[in-house]
Amino acid sequence: MSERTPEPRHIAVNGVRLAYDDVGKGPAILFIHGFMFDRTMWRGQVVGLEGWRRIAPDLRGMGLSEAAEDGYSMNVYADDLAALLDALDIGRTVLCGLSMGAYVAFEFLRRHRRHVAGLIVLDARTEADSAERKASRNDMIARVRNGDASGLADELASKFLAEGSPAGVRRRLGQMMERPSATGIIEALEAMRDRADSTPLLQSIVDLPTLLLIGTDDTRTPRASMQAMADEIPEATFNLVSNAGHLPPLENPEETTAGILRFLNQLGAVGL
Numbered sequence: 001m002s003e004r005t006p007e008p009r010h011i012a013v014n015g016v017r018l019a020y021d022d023v024g025k026g027p028a029i030l031f032i033h034g035f036m037f038d039r040t041m042w043r044g045q046v047v048g049l050e051g052w053r054r055i056a057p058d059l060r061g062m063g064l065s066e067a068a069e070d071g072y073s074m075n076v077y078a079d080d081l082a083a084l085l086d087a088l089d090i091g092r093t094v095l096c097g098l099s100m101g102a103y104v105a106f107e108f109l110r111r112h113r114r115h116v117a118g119l120i121v122l123d124a125r126t127e128a129d130s131a132e133r134k135a136s137r138n139d140m141i142a143r144v145r146n147g148d149a150s151g152l153a154d155e156l157a158s159k160f161l162a163e164g165s166p167a168g169v170r171r172r173l174g175q176m177m178e179r180p181s182a183t184g185i186i187e188a189l190e191a192m193r194d195r196a197d198s199t200p201l202l203q204s205i206v207d208l209p210t211l212l213l214i215g216t217d218d219t220r221t222p223r224a225s226m227q228a229m230a231d232e233i234p235e236a237t238f239n240l241v242s243n244a245g246h247l248p249p250l251e252n253p254e255e256t257t258a259g260i261l262r263f264l265n266q267l268g269a270v271g272l
């Protein structure tokens with residue numbers, strides 16, 4: 001598999017200029033990255049999933065996308081993506097979100113269900129933030145306001161990866177987490193802090209083909225939260241990705257891509 005990164009494209013939708021990858025032809029899959037990451041975390045999947053149209057945007061305020069001054073929330077992130085799909089003339093897609101990207105996917109499902117043909121959730125929980133997590137988000141916001149975005153990035157990065165992950169993976173993660181502006185980071189923290197509980201959503205998507213993946217060494221996402229999701233959606237496939245922490249697409253791209261491809265092939269067989 002070639003590791004060449006596609007040249008990003010740019011488009012103005014929903015009042016903001018987004019950077020995105022758009023690679024390949026076929027039924028569409030939309031990749032949604034997590035907090036302080038960007039579309040490049042999906043490089044292994046964007047390069048590897050031939051036979052599918054792979055769309056990977058940077059959320060507003062992250063990566064190379066514009067950091068609008070205000071107007072951020074899970075609703076707005078989801079509406080940005082729906083507007084992107086409309087602009088690209090994509091009717092239906094598989095949604096694939098990791099962590100905060102999955103929070104956006106849940107909101108997308110609430111608001112734009114007609115666009116969704118399948119769901120892939122990696123390393124995420126449906127529950128809203130507890131009081132303790134909200135307080136921790138507020139501490140992080142204060143740190144970034146005080147100019148310590150890079151200290152926060154270093155601290156989080158050390159918690160995201162499985163122990164012993166290769167230097168190349170650490171370097172790529174560090175580079176990604178340096179990109180977002182203070183505005184993008186603060187607004188994302190507020191959006192996560194204020195997001196709705198998505199647990200009730202699960203009952204409304206039991207008929208949606210769903211794949212759940214989590215890194216064996218993820219210390220950020222309680223495995224019990226993903227098991228609870230699997231229990232709520234009996235038809236869902238729930239798999240572990242070995243040698244990976246919170247970022248299986250980056251840490252073990254081969255196994256992640258293979259798992260996604262198996263799921264997509266089944267979907268393709270039923271005519272997405």
Ligand code: MLT
Pocket residue numbers: 033034035036098099100101192220246
């Ligand atoms: C992420 O990876 O997007 C974050 O860990 C999500 C969170 O902090 O809830």
